[in-house]
Amino acid sequence: MNFYPTERIALFIDGANLYAAGKSLSFDIDYKRLLALFRSKGQLVRALYYTALAEDQEYSSIRPLIDWLDYNGYTMVTKPTKEFVDAAGRRKIKGNMDIELAVDAMELADHLDHLVIFSGDGDFRSLVEALQHKGKRVSVFSTLSTNPPMVADELRRQADQFIDLASLQDEIGRDPADRAYREPRRRQEPEPLDEFEPGDLIET
Numbered sequence: 001m002n003f004y005p006t007e008r009i010a011l012f013i014d015g016a017n018l019y020a021a022g023k024s025l026s027f028d029i030d031y032k033r034l035l036a037l038f039r040s041k042g043q044l045v046r047a048l049y050y051t052a053l054a055e056d057q058e059y060s061s062i063r064p065l066i067d068w069l070d071y072n073g074y075t076m077v078t079k080p081t082k083e084f085v086d087a088a089g090r091r092k093i094k095g096n097m098d099i100e101l102a103v104d105a106m107e108l109a110d111h112l113d114h115l116v117i118f119s120g121d122g123d124f125r126s127l128v129e130a131l132q133h134k135g136k137r138v139s140v141f142s143t144l145s146t147n148p149p150m151v152a153d154e155l156r157r158q159a160d161q162f163i164d165l166a167s168l169q170d171e172i173g174r175d176p177a178d179r180a181y182r183e184p185r186r187r188q189e190p191e192p193l194d195e196f197e198p199g200d201l202i203e204t
Contacts, residue, residue, distance in 0.1 A: 001139075002161055003041035007113040011038060012101050013074075014119035015051035017142070017150075018165075021120065024146040025166050028174040031065075035073050037171055038116070045112060048104060049074045050097035052081040077104065102127045109134050116141065117159075122152025128159055141165055 003009070022029045038044050049069050051062065070076045077100050098121065105115055109131055117124060120142030128138045140159040142151035145166040156162045165172075 001041065001163055003114065005042055007042040007137075008045050008111065009038055009042045009114045009116060010045050010105075010108055010112050011047040011116045011118065012105055013047070013049045014097065014101060014117075014121065015049050016097075017119040017121060021143050021146075021150050021165055024150060025143060025169065027169050030172055030174040031069060031074070032072065033174075034172045037168075042114065046108065047074045048077055048101075050077045050101050052097060053078050054081045054083075077101075098123055105131060109136055112136060114139065118142070120149070120151030120155065122155050125152070125154045125158045128155065132158075132160070137161075139163060141168075 018029060035044070035047060038047070051066065053062065053066070066076060066078070077097065079097070079100070101117075101119075102124070105117075105127060109115065114137045115131055116139045117128070118141045120140070124140075128140070131138050137160045138158075139161045140151065140155055141163045142156075143149065143165045144151060144156075145164060151162070
């Protein structure tokens with residue numbers, strides 16, 4: 001990874017996208033280690049995590065993760081999901097956070113040198129280009145190691161650098177021993193996972 005110690009850095013994490021990438025790569029993201037990694041690379045100004053939440057449910061399996069992140073150095077950006085039934089009668093959840101992420105990135109850009117986007121969504125290509133026109137460096141973290149790849153080719157090409165999450169498993173993956181330790185308690189204390197399967201989330 002190409003970072004400079006004097007750079008002011010901010011992380012913009014598309015929560016559902018990062019979760020899906022980690023799941024596809026068969027490892028869990030350790031968000032404490034993720035934060036520590038970037039604090040060691042430069043001057044970490046902010047780490048923003050974007051996710052849609054189903055507020056009408058009594059218990060959301062992602063809520064423990066959201067609360068932990070909120071108390072441990074992350075800025076949470078959330079909004080309610082919208083539920084609808086498609087033409088085939090299937091229940092679908094709409095929870096796109098692209099606009100919120102893009103607006104925040106543009107607003108914070110003047111206070112940053114390097115913006116790090118955790119998403120493979122090709123819709124962010126225009127955002128990356130606009131940030132580069134402001135003289136900012138932009139890195140994209142996603143993966144090419146799945147079939148199909150989870151990063152859009154146009155986004156990968158536009159970024160100043162692309163980092164495959166698969167290469168960072170040893171640095172930001174949760175310790176398997178910790179996962180094994182948690183296993184017996186899973187029924188009482190569910191692991192904080194995203195509320196929906198990636199296929200249930202649609203983008204508009």
